[in-house]
Amino acid sequence: MASFSRPLLALIMGQVCLHSCMAGVRVAGPLLALRSGQPAWAVGVLLGLFAAAPVLSSLYAGRLADRHGYHRPLRMAVSLTVVGGTLAVAATWWTQAQFPLLCIAACLCGVGTNFGLIANQRSAGKLADGDRAGLTRVFSWLGLAPAMSNVVGPVTAGALIDLTGFRGAFVALTLLPFAAVWWSRQVPREAVAAAAPVAGTKSAAWDIxxxxxxxxxxxxxxxxxxxxxxxxxxxxxxxxxxxxxxxxxxxxxxxxxxxxxxxxxxxxxxxxxxxxxxxxxxxxxxxxxxxxxxxxxxxxxxxxxxxxxxxxxxxxxxxxxxxxxxxxxxxxxxxxxxxxxxxxxxxxxxxxxxxxxxxxxxxxxxxxxxxxxxxxxxxxxxxxxxxxxxxxxxxxxx
Missing domain, CATH: 1.20.1250.20 (MFS general substrate transporter like domains)
Incomplete structure (x- = not known):
């Protein structure tokens, strides 16, 4: 029977670190765009990119998790999210290209967080070892991560915008994903034999x-x-x-x-x-x-x-x-x-x-x-x- 273990805590906290960055940028980015005079429709497009971009990359993220387990997808997730946050920081300097930079940042933060989420959910299922009640417990605990992130990210962004301005808020948010790498040390690495079989990697995902x-x-x-x-x-x-x-x-x-x-x-x-x-x-x-x-x-x-x-x-x-x-x-x-x-x-x-x-x-x-x-x-x-x-x-x- 699955219990609240150290690896599960690491998965939850790792997701909180990634998701909080994205949630904070999702609040701060549109606010910066509005204060810079962007119309409401442009802000709507910016917000939509956080969800639209992951649609195109989800299948690749799922196959990557099947082949390599948790740690390689997480490193990619952190890299993508950090680059997105860095572009958001750059947008506070390069005002001529501010909106395009924010749009690219939205795409990268959304894709990075989604990479981490897929790897997290797959690895969490392994912790239950096929036990049905254990799966429900694990995914119930894991479901708290987005709720926590949607508090931590926006609150951090809002407070730091008032205290230090947009640049300081983006810098702080960009540092959060690095903590996910530290937490990942508590997640066991999968043996090579547990990775996805080669024959399965070429199967059409839609046959699922x-x-x-x-x-x-x-x-x-x-x-x-x-x-x-x-x-x-x-x-x-x-x-x-x-x-x-x-x-x-x-x-x-x-x-x-x-x-x-x-x-x-x-x-x-x-x-x-x-x-x-x-x-x-x-x-x-x-x-x-x-x-x-x-x-x-x-x-x-x-x-x-x-x-x-x-x-x-x-x-x-x-x-x-x-x-x-x-x-x-x-x-x-x-x-x-x-x-x-x-x-x-x-x-x-x-x-x-x-x-x-x-x-x-x-x-x-x-x-x-x-x-x-x-x-x-x-x-x-x-x-x-x-x-x-x-x-x-x-x-x-x-």
């Missing part, structure tokens, strides 16, 4: 989608990831329309984040009693129900309760998806499978806000909630049908 249950799982992941993006996008819009203060809108989003973190702290202690398909189906039905009533809540406190319920549902999804993915795919291709999921998540984060913005302008924010609720509710039967596939996968997968 043909494996029983994988396509269905990625559809579930897409729906829930889109739900997360919708909530992050639409709550400030609804709050502004209803005259909520900035602090009230921030409180609603903060309650959501706290609920996500809370459920991931609790899941490790319940993992032996949970089945992935049941949790996913319940989370989708709860999400659909929350989306049905969310637009009807005209009070910030009631919206906060909806946000808490939604956070509990969406926070439980990632550990269950990762556990299922490890059971549905062969061990020597876990990196590629994780990469396909990463492509889905990043593509969703890059494209769906644009879709939501256009659709929201056409039909209104309430209709967006109801439409997504209907889609997630109908999609829940896909999660329920995964139970038999997962049971067969546990017995037959190589």
């Amino acid at each position: 989608l043909a494996m029983p249950g994988v396509g269905r799982l990625l559809l579930v992941n897409f729906l829930m990831s889109s739900s997360w993006d919708l909530h992050s996008f639409i709550v400030p819009v609804i709050g502004h329309e209803r005259g909520f203060s900035a602090s009230a809108i921030g409180l609603i989003l903060g309650v959501f984040a706290a609920a996500v973190a809370s459920v991931r702290v609790v899941l490790p202690f319940l993992s032996h009693r949970l089945r992935e398909h049941q949790v996913l189906a319940a989370a989708m039905l709860l999400t659909a129900g929350v989306f049905c009533v969310y637009p009807l809540m005209h009070n910030a406190w009631l919206m906060g309760l909806c946000a808490a319920a939604l956070g509990l549902a969406l926070g439980a999804v990632n550990p269950m998806v990762m556990t299922s993915l490890h059971h549905l795919t062969p061990g020597h291709r876990h990196g590629e499978a994780i990469a396909l999921r990463s492509m889905t998540v990043n593509a969703t984060s890059a494209v769906m806000p644009l879709v939501f913005g256009a659709a929201g302008a056409a039909v209104g924010a309430s209709a967006l909630f109801w439409a997504m609720g209907a889609a997630v509710g109908m999609g829940s039967w896909q999660a329920r049908r995964m139970g038999q596939v997962l049971a067969l996968g546990s017995d037959t997968k190589p």
Whole structure:
């Protein structure tokens, strides 16, 4: 049974160091662009690059992790992220090329963080040694890393911008990934025999989608990831329309984040009693129900309760998806499978806000909630049908 071990702590802290740099640059970069007079659409493009660039590199990152384990992909992740941070520092000097430098920095930081995430998730799965409850525990703990990073990075960036200016903030953020190399010393190196077989490296990654249950799982992941993006996008819009203060809108989003973190702290202690398909189906039905009533809540406190319920549902999804993915795919291709999921998540984060913005302008924010609720509710039967596939996968997968 997997426990909270030193290697798992090292994986979490390494991801925090990488992700915090990217999260901080994602806050500081757009702020610098706005203060330099860039239009809002340009800032939107800059933000989109953090998610769009990893879509193109995910499969390579997954194959690299399958072939070489954790340490080589991590070194590449640190290198890419540090170069991205250095270009952001350069943008504070070279004002004539400031926006292009920030765009390249966004691409490199996004790709670097994604390299590290894929290697982390693959290595974390190895710590559980095939134990189903152990996988859920490991991925629940690992899921705290992005939540921590999204506090550390933006808070560090904001505080240092006020204290030292943008240059000092970018320099500090660029130093963070180096700590990931120090933490990596606690992660065991894989034996050569455990690397991906040569025959598997030339297999088309897309044939993973043909494996029983994988396509269905990625559809579930897409729906829930889109739900997360919708909530992050639409709550400030609804709050502004209803005259909520900035602090009230921030409180609603903060309650959501706290609920996500809370459920991931609790899941490790319940993992032996949970089945992935049941949790996913319940989370989708709860999400659909929350989306049905969310637009009807005209009070910030009631919206906060909806946000808490939604956070509990969406926070439980990632550990269950990762556990299922490890059971549905062969061990020597876990990196590629994780990469396909990463492509889905990043593509969703890059494209769906644009879709939501256009659709929201056409039909209104309430209709967006109801439409997504209907889609997630109908999609829940896909999660329920995964139970038999997962049971067969546990017995037959190589």
